[in-house]
Amino acid sequence: MDTTIGTKPEAKTENQRLREEILARLSELGGQRVKDDALIFEGTKFVLPANMEGRVDDAIEYLEDWKEAQEEDYAYSREFRYRPWDGAAAFDRAMKRLFGTTGLGARTVSFFGSRPPEYRTIDVAHGQTTQVPWGKVAFKPLSATFELGVSMHDDFGLVFALSVNAPKKYRTHIEAFFAVVEDELTTGSIYKGRAITAADTPQFINTSTVDPSRVVYSDDVMTQLNANVWSVLRYADTMRQIGLPLKRQVLLYGPYGTGKSLAGMLTAQEAERHGWTYIQVRPGDDLGNALRTAQIYAPAVVMFEDVDQINTDSTQGVAQLLDILDGVTNKGVEVMALFTTNHEDRLHRGMMRPGRLDAVIELAGLDAGGTKRLVEAVVPAHLRSTSMDWDAVAQAFDGLLPAFAKEAIDRAQRYAIARSGGVPQVIEARDLVDAAAGIRQQVKMMEDAPLATNKDSLGAALTRTVSSALQGHHVDHFGDALRIVPSTNGIPA
Structure with missing residues (x-):
């Protein structure tokens, strides 16, 4: 006797199963952030508003309208306060984190349709690159189109912007995905601490080229x-606990060959080692x-390296520069200059006081x-005399x-090899001693040589730095500081 009472459902494909898992996970994450008060899914019973008692047809009509509205496309967008390529890399990681090994643009899984997204090659460390999606990325499980781009923020300049067109029913999923991208930026930024x-x-600086053991002051x-x-x-952390400010403005000065740039590289190493971002600014x-x-x-x-090499006719450069820095740090931002x-x-002597330049x-x-x-540091131990006259060496x-x-x-x-x-x-x-004596003439020639740089004051040089920064920007005044906002960008659309 045939006991079949229905058609056996077809086994779900791997793609279908994975798609359901993805949507369920995103819905769970997004449901914690987005609520639609018009319709609440809660409990195990159908509950209608009291004013619809006896009006079941109205309730059905409302649900049908609600269902139709869920299929309509809506635009969602989020601005992330990180540089554009940082955001693109975070988007890539978020996709892989949520959707496993499918990979962006993978044709075998077909989440992205037959046309994979556009890729750009970016630096993620010194000598290391990766490819990230850019522009429009169609994502079939959410019937969505993501667009990766840029936005101009008043305070932060060019930042990463992510916009999405998707049916309203996926709003919670989109909000959840935004949250995952934000988390990837917070915990895995390619620039922070580098x-x-x-x-x-930004380009990455290779700090490993300097051996600290061979830099001597x-x-x-x-x-x-x-x-x-x-x-x-x-x-x-200790200085925060006892109330010592992390804001510092320090001037390193001295003639050519004293190791100012090396001090910068050692600082870059310390910064990377302890989670600070190091930003190198050249003329x-x-x-x-x-x-x-x-x-x-x-x-x-x-x-800020070699500020004296930049020319200007103004004499207010130091004050302007330090005012800008004050405007940044007064917002509670921890920046050392x-x-x-x-x-x-x-x-200018007025810049020498603590609070303007904290240390010279x-x-x-x-x-x-x-x-x-x-x-x-320079001569191997086995090639140094065990009876070295260090006093004579120091004097020479x-x-x-x-x-x-x-x-x-x-x-x-x-000398020793020749001998x-x-x-x-x-x-x-x-x-x-002989080698030190032999190099004195070269030292004298350097000291007697005319300067190759202009004769502007350092204050004027710093002003030219500021003036250069203002080219192609508009300036807003807030308090005694300046906000400089670029009017153009170097990130491709």
Whole structure:
């Protein structure tokens, strides 16, 4: 006897099963964020409003209208306060996190139709790239079209914008997806806590090119750098607990070859090690964009290099620059600013007080301790004399800038190799003394040479930096500071 009372349902395909899981998960996440008060799904009974008693047909008509409305396309959008490529990378990770191994544009699963999304290659670390979707991305499970683009934010400049066209019934799912993208940006930003440039599209800086053990300063300079710069990065939580401000504005000055740029690279290493974003600003870079990026990815260190190399006719540059920085930090943003210059004499004395420049550190010649550490860093231990006359070495190197001292040590090793006919020899104190004496003439030539830079004041140079930042921007005044907003962008549409 045939006992079949119905048709056996067909087994669900893998795509159908996966699609249902995706929608259920997104619905659960989104339901915690979005409520439609007109219709509530709750309990196990159908409950109608009291005023519809005896009017079941009206209730049915309402439900049919409601159902029809759910199929209508609605536009949803969200602006994320992160740089555009950061947002695109987060979108890519969010898709993979929610939808497993389907992959964007994978034709085998067909979630995205027959046409995969457009991809752009972006940097995600120094020497590392990935491809991320850009523009329109059709997503079949939600009958949606995502569009990845940019938006101009008043305070932060170009930021990532994500817009979606999808039926109203998927509103909770879309809101859930927005939340996942935000979480990916918060926890996995490609720029936060990294060393980057101040360009519109940040590039990553390779901080591994500098070996800290081979960078040597005098004892006093090391003390000043540790206290005024690196300790803030290392012990930020402790300083927050006791109320010490993380905002610092520090000037590094000294002649060529004293290691100002190296100090910046060491700071970049410390920043990456302790979760700070390091932003390098060189002459010609967009100052306003650098500070906006610092706000987004704070806590941050912004390194302004060689400000004296930029020309201007104005004399208000220092005040303007520091006012802009004050405008950023007064909002509670944790930003440290480092400046370097070869010409401290061009700095207006009014800028020397704490609160404007909190610390001024001179990077000059090596002292006895620094000279010894440099020799030990450069010359292998087995090639150093065990009876080295360090006092004689210190006297010979007295006043030499680190770059010249390093060259003198290298020369000493060449002297020893030449003396032995090409065989590495132990370096004696006399080799170092002779090498230091031999380089003094070159030092004198550098000191006597005319400056290749212009003769503007440092304040004027800083103003030119500000002026450069203002090109193609409009300026809003708020309090005593300036808000610089770019009018163009470098991110492709």
